[in-house]
Amino acid sequence: MSRPSKLTTIHEQSRSYNKIKSKEIIDHIYREFVPYYEIPDFPMQITAPSGAVIEIVDDPAVIVGTAVLNKTGKRVAVIAQLMPSNDAERARLNYGLVKADGYALSYNMMCFAEDNGLMLHTYIDTIGGDPFEYSAGKLQSWLISDCQAKMISLGTKSISTVIGSGGSGGAIALQLAHKRFMLSRAEFSVITAEGCSAILFRSADNIEEALEVLQPTSEFMLKYGIVDKVIKEPALESSDYRRKILVNIEKTILAATDELEKSDIRYLHGNLVSKIQECGEVEKREHTYQAIARKIKSWLPHYSFSRTATSEVSHMQIALYGAEPHFCNDEKDQDGKIVRAGCRKHFAKEEFQKNYYACPYCEKPNSIGSHDYLDLLLNSDSFHELHSDLSVDDIDSRFSFHDYSDTRKKNAGRIDSKDSLVVGYGDMFDIPVAVAVSEFRFMGG
CATH class of the missing domain: 3.90.226.10 (2-enoyl-CoA Hydratase; Chain A, domain 1)
Incomplete structure (x- = not known):
């Protein structure tokens, strides 16, 4: 032993x-x-x-x-x-x-x-x-x-x-x-x-x-x-x-x-x-092209970029449906096994939100992501994200973290975030607040 x-x-x-x-x-x-x-x-x-x-x-x-x-x-x-x-x-x-x-x-x-x-x-x-x-x-x-x-x-x-x-x-x-x-x-x-x-x-x-x-x-x-x-x-x-x-x-x-x-x-x-x-200081700084892209996005209509394109939702789909859609798809674990089957119907995300984040047809519940929490907690359009797409890769190199890159790859495309934390600031009931929201769909948060 x-x-x-x-x-x-x-x-x-x-x-x-x-x-x-x-x-x-x-x-x-x-x-x-x-x-x-x-x-x-x-x-x-x-x-x-x-x-x-x-x-x-x-x-x-x-x-x-x-x-x-x-x-x-x-x-x-x-x-x-x-x-x-x-x-x-x-x-x-x-x-x-x-x-x-x-x-x-x-x-x-x-x-x-x-x-x-x-x-x-x-x-x-x-x-x-x-x-x-x-x-x-x-x-x-x-x-x-x-x-x-x-x-x-x-x-x-x-x-x-x-x-x-x-x-x-x-x-x-x-x-x-x-x-x-x-x-x-x-x-x-x-x-x-x-x-x-x-x-x-x-x-x-x-x-x-x-x-x-x-x-x-x-x-x-x-x-x-x-x-x-x-x-x-x-x-x-x-x-x-x-x-x-x-x-x-x-x-x-x-x-x-x-x-x-x-x-x-x-x-x-x-x-x-x-x-x-x-502690946990970010080492990398935003590249010039990222700063320019962020500025351009701020000039364009908000709805055009209200959600990052993923394997499930693209900007073309948003344009076709006239609103951000939601798809009642199967829920899978990190190994690709179905843990909760969906009815495969699609409908406006707003309809899904009004039904307390459950499918209005089959009532399959859905875990709430970080951006959903921000929508619920903060005044409309008040959130400003710091360190967009923050990842463990961005942490100062003197912090030697466990390498969980394989697990992160399995999660790629399943959620909007690249990692498990979204940080920024906004207004809650008109009170300025700093916000850190854990993305629990990413390896449990």
Whole structure:
């Protein structure tokens, strides 16, 4: 039997019950911890963009409060995600999934730290934000994005440390600090390896291949500038694991705290924004002929180019039908097998849209593409795309991504997009917004 790879080993260790947990770190390197519910007038509500007031309750999967950092005597704000350390804790801690209440508490603590001049220390350990109906009803996605925005613009100094699982936006919500650290046996990724495997390889069992795609370990996070330093972590099975890792974490946090206290907040803010902007930077620039073509298109009638020609729809067909047509064709998987048969009828796309994106004859549903989402979300004709036909080929060459060109070729012609992301800006209810829409028909998004 072959030995597991380094990626697989770290992936398994990052979730291990034996791994150091945030509560142990707080108990060791801080003292006089005051939980948020003992802080006078700490807000237990948050106001949604609509003006609705959301009531907050406790979330056991996140520790929120203030504490005195040992050896400095300085009080700081602390936000720490908490993963289960045994089977008995799994249900109580919601399997490490932070609920909307946890992110609302985190956001309010960020504001409290800012208002009271407290440095912010965050510890990341979650497989992701809670995806269930309860949190969705409390605007989970908005709260996570609000935490991200607040971290970037925070008016007080901050330190973040990924200590175990760093999963999806729920982890990023607390990671965008002025000093960013990561334990050497932790991981940080946009999706779990199991989820990535299910999307790319149609099986949750191809963990090794998924990890090669995700590159979630500290080695890659340091290489790509996602973290500033990796904190060395001894073997989990070693007898003095906890003593050594706590010493290493404390030493790093103390040094970073001292360095930040001597730094100007405006410099730190500019440096953080610059580092974030470098991630996934586009290397190629639009060629002259592409810029000219784009200008010509802007002068011509909008309907002439309302959709890119594909193997199913051409500009000639649009002209013949007098409107953009829709064809109820068979739906096929990447290998060409029919997964959902269509009735083969054709009709105006508008008729299809009015029937909630289902065929008005056979009621076959259709997955909504990125441009359909943009039509639904934004004011008419307000969207302006940046980096047209953005592809993984356009990413800065210092980012070494998994080669999935064969899979991309199989998807060619099935959808309008060359890859899985459309980015740009427009107006939503007359409010200017930046937009990034995932094309879920392209390999699951």
